[in-house]
Amino acid sequence: MDVATLCLSLLSLKSASGYEIRKQLVDGPVSLFHGANYGSIYPALARLAAEGLIAVEVHAPDGRLDKKVYRITPEGRTALRRSLLAEPAHDRIRSEFLFLFFFAALIPPARVGELLDRYIARHREVLAMLSAEDCVPDNAGQRFVHGLGLAIFRARLDYLEANAPGLRASLDAEAGGAPTRGGAKAV
Amino acid sequence: MDVATLCLSLLSLKSASGYEIRKQLVDGPVSLFHGANYGSIYPALARLAAEGLIAVEVHAPDGRLDKKVYRITPEGRTALRRSLLAEPAHDRIRSEFLFLFFFAALIPPARVGELLDRYIARHREVLAMLSAEDCVPDNAGQRFVHGLGLAIFRARLDYLEANAPGLRASLDAEAGGAPTRGGAKAV
DNA sequence: AACGATATATATCGGTCCGCTATATCAATG
DNA sequence: CATTGATATAGCGGACCGATATATATCGTT
Known part of the structure; x- marks a missing residue:
């Protein structure tokens, strides 16, 4: 269960930017059972986009800061369903x-x-x-x-x-x- | 909280080999809140031994397989108490x-x-x-x-x-x- | 209106850790 | 007497974490 699958799963619920994905993994209910850092999220999103599993849309209305919103593609949904059939590892707790x-x-x-x-x-x-x-x-x-x-x-x-x-x-x-x-x- | 501190902590309770430390992290009560693999444990033990925080005693009675039993030193106990004053990170759960x-x-x-x-x-x-x-x-x-x-x-x-x-x-x-x-x- | 703090947002880098594999011995099981 | 499982050490490649850099937007305070 790598970060790419994690991102793909969250994007299957709702399109989001890398920042918003990270926020869900800190504040949201998903934080109960998984986490990831920017250092893992951004490379994963780049890889998924290169493979065509997600599509990027750049929001920069005025001269504003770029905001890249990622959206899952049909190929992405297929790949996700396949990924979720893998054997899950044991729970890992670090306290x-x-x-x-x-x-x-x-x-x-x-x-x-x-x-x-x-x-x-x-x-x-x-x-x-x-x-x-x-x-x-x-x-x-x-x-x-x-x-x-x-x-x-x-x-x-x-x-x-x-x-x-x-x-x-x-x-x-x-x-x-x-x-x-x-x-x-x-x- | 790196693997070295983890090993030092367990050795403060009882001398053990790398294999036995790993077993505690899979079967024992410590498995509730921390884990580590051989790929992290053996290098950590080597480093701790080089720094004099633990001592090694090789058990090889006959022509048997080497069994290296590690024991914490007084310097190790001092270093451990200092390490345990560091700020703990948030709990991390991965399920x-x-x-x-x-x-x-x-x-x-x-x-x-x-x-x-x-x-x-x-x-x-x-x-x-x-x-x-x-x-x-x-x-x-x-x-x-x-x-x-x-x-x-x-x-x-x-x-x-x-x-x-x-x-x-x-x-x-x-x-x-x-x-x-x-x-x-x-x- | 200026200021500081906080939130939004992308990206990279070094170091640590995981998962897997290789190797070897010994005990028990059938 | 072969095969499995437990004991035991060790290394490698890749994944991941934590910290940092950079930049804009927003909101409350003085």
């Missing part, structure tokens, strides 16, 4: 926050507390994004994934709010109390 | 399964059903892994992350089992019945 919490014993407790606050705030942001009006799905597949996203982030936020105080207390106890040899093992 | 479900309208319904079965089975595997004996956390941070992993995958599995039948029905209806766009609006 530096969870990584740091896992090794919290090596980090000052005050710093861990700060990270917990930010992580919880981030989860509230994502839930707000998923609840926004412009995020309403319009078919069965999108509805399924959107609902799963809501369920996941709701469950995560519930867990974080319920268990963050306990983690803070444990770390403070280890740091403030007698040197190690407490209820929780120090590393 | 080709959810991607395909999102664009399920472009895929044969039978194929989507097959993917749903595999995705659900995969979630059961992860839950079994997290419930295994050799996965029991031994400090507050690990307990926190382990509990979050259990909560997340439980919530995901619950949603999948509850809503997969509805998705199957919607896709079958669209394919078999009249070509109604949005006809399956009912949740």
Whole structure:
């Protein structure tokens, strides 16, 4: 599942510029399960255009900045359907926050507390994004994934709010109390 | 958060070979939030050894295959604590399964059903892994992350089992019945 | 009206990481 | 006693990330 297929998929829903594709991958519901950077998007769009799978239309009304709007072609739709039959790879999750919490014993407790606050705030942001009006799905597949996203982030936020105080207390106890040899093992 | 820091972190818990580090990133609880391949692990270990942050001990009792066991040094622990103070990046999730479900309208319904079965089975595997004996956390941070992993995958599995039948029905209806766009609006 | 901050928009570059492959030994299975 | 699967190291090419450069538009503030 490369960036070209990703772009083609998004363009099959709606024509867009490279910038707008990137925005969907940061703000939109697709950000739940995939991402890409400009460094991958622009070369992918150039390649797709060269292969005739997408068409370009340059918008430059006045002396304005170029805006290249890409639109999927019939050949593009055919190629997309074929691409989507490939075997999907396993889910890949990369969370530096969870990584740091896992090794919290090596980090000052005050710093861990700060990270917990930010992580919880981030989860509230994502839930707000998923609840926004412009995020309403319009078919069965999108509805399924959107609902799963809501369920996941709701469950995560519930867990974080319920268990963050306990983690803070444990770390403070280890740091403030007698040197190690407490209820929780120090590393 | 590069692979070198990842290796150093795991070695701070337990000495291991490159192969064993990789195994932890596939089977172990760390697989919940990070991963790495041999193509990244071996060069990282070589670099860490060259910098003196880890020490190598070659096990080759008889004429057996070399097994290089890496152990973190005091300098390595210092460097690790410093590395863990860096700003964490946002979580990155890449799920080709959810991607395909999102664009399920472009895929044969039978194929989507097959993917749903595999995705659900995969979630059961992860839950079994997290419930295994050799996965029991031994400090507050690990307990926190382990509990979050259990909560997340439980919530995901619950949603999948509850809503997969509805998705199957919607896709079958669209394919078999009249070509109604949005006809399956009912949740 | 000027200013600064933010959003829109395209593009490139270096370095990191992934996926695949090759190689080799050992244990277990039939 | 062959074949599979687990253990184990290593390298390559290509894909991808993160940062940066450049330029205009918009919007709120002073």
